[in-house]
Amino acid sequence: MFDDEPNLADLDFERSVANGLSLRPRRIASKWLYDDTGAALFEDIVASSGYYVPRAELEILDTNAREIGQTLGDGGSLVELGSGASTKVRRLLDAIPGLKRYVPVEISEAQLLEAAATIRRDYPALEVIPIAADFTKDFDLPDVIDAGPVLGFFPGSTLCNLLPTNSETFLRRMHKLLGENSFFLVGVDLDKDPDVLLAAYNEPGGAIWDFNLNILERMNRELGTSLDIADFRHEATYNSDLRRIEAAIYPLRDLSVQVAGQAIDLPAGQPIVLEYSHKYTLDAFAALASRAGWQTLNAWTDNKRLFSVHFLTNRSQA
Ligand code: AVJ
DSSP states (O other): OOOSOHHHHTSOHHHHHHHHHTSSSEEOOGGGGOSHHHHHHHHHHHHSTTOOHHHHHHHHHHHHHHHHHHHHOSSOEEEEESOTTOOTTHHHHHHOTTOOEEEEEESOHHHHHHHHHHHHHHOTTSEEOOEEOOTTSOOOOOGGGGGSOEEEEEOTTGGGGSOHHHHHHHHHHHHHHHOTTEEEEEEEEBOOOHHHHHHHHOOTTSHHHHHHHHHHHHHHHHHOOOOOGGGEEEEEEEETTTTEEEEEEEESSOEEEEETTEEEEEOTTOOEEEEEEEOBOHHHHHHHHHHTTOEEEEEEEOTTSOEEEEEEEOOTTO
């Protein structure tokens, strides 16, 4: 997964946790949330009724897929970043019959190959070229896609984990990778009433608690700590200056933990920040994309204006 804390990104789990817990506020980089257990628990969040992102995004894709296909033209390649089980993309595959090729890019190779086999079975006319890669690092796309238009697909608001400056760098990298004749569909969560955001990111005792508290179980498993999840609570807050949800866990009593040979204090009530989720207005995101070299063709929202999908292009004449 993505990292919002570059200084903690290229370390192993133990070093990264030890360094993060010495920062103030204490931090654990969000990429560590998504081990196999974490990825499965995140699916429970996706299925939960309070988390509006998946449903709002599918509504937008369903409504606009035909227009996307018409703009793209025939013979194109769809490149999905972080394709997981390749479920959302089916809405596009179903609505864009002229598509020639699907290139899922996914770090979990087992999940990638299983998803690719299922897509091949269900879309026999489509050429499927799976790429096992971490899209936050450099990787290559197959040369064959240069023959036609390319549609990048980056759903789910994953980009919003990044600090805005790192998002811009990422968008610029994708601009280069997807090439001259490309389009990019990016799912971006909208800035809105903090009460609506807080309700979506707080579900006391629900899937979000299990997902975030899993980091403690992971530490117990992999770092030999013996933390008790009953000693913590989860709360997401909204930072209105930086326009982001900050998900954190809080010790309920004074604790101390041994990581990488260091004794680290975890005082009662002091947050350990796990994940940022930045929120954008349509204009703010279009400006960011433009600084990264992309031109906005369209920015769609769902009916309730909770979420947005930006349709960007590399084509200068557009
Ligand atoms: C995976 C970062 C897109 O911020 O909406 C959802 C993570 N955490 N509910 C988001 C998340 C709790 C999600 N992203």
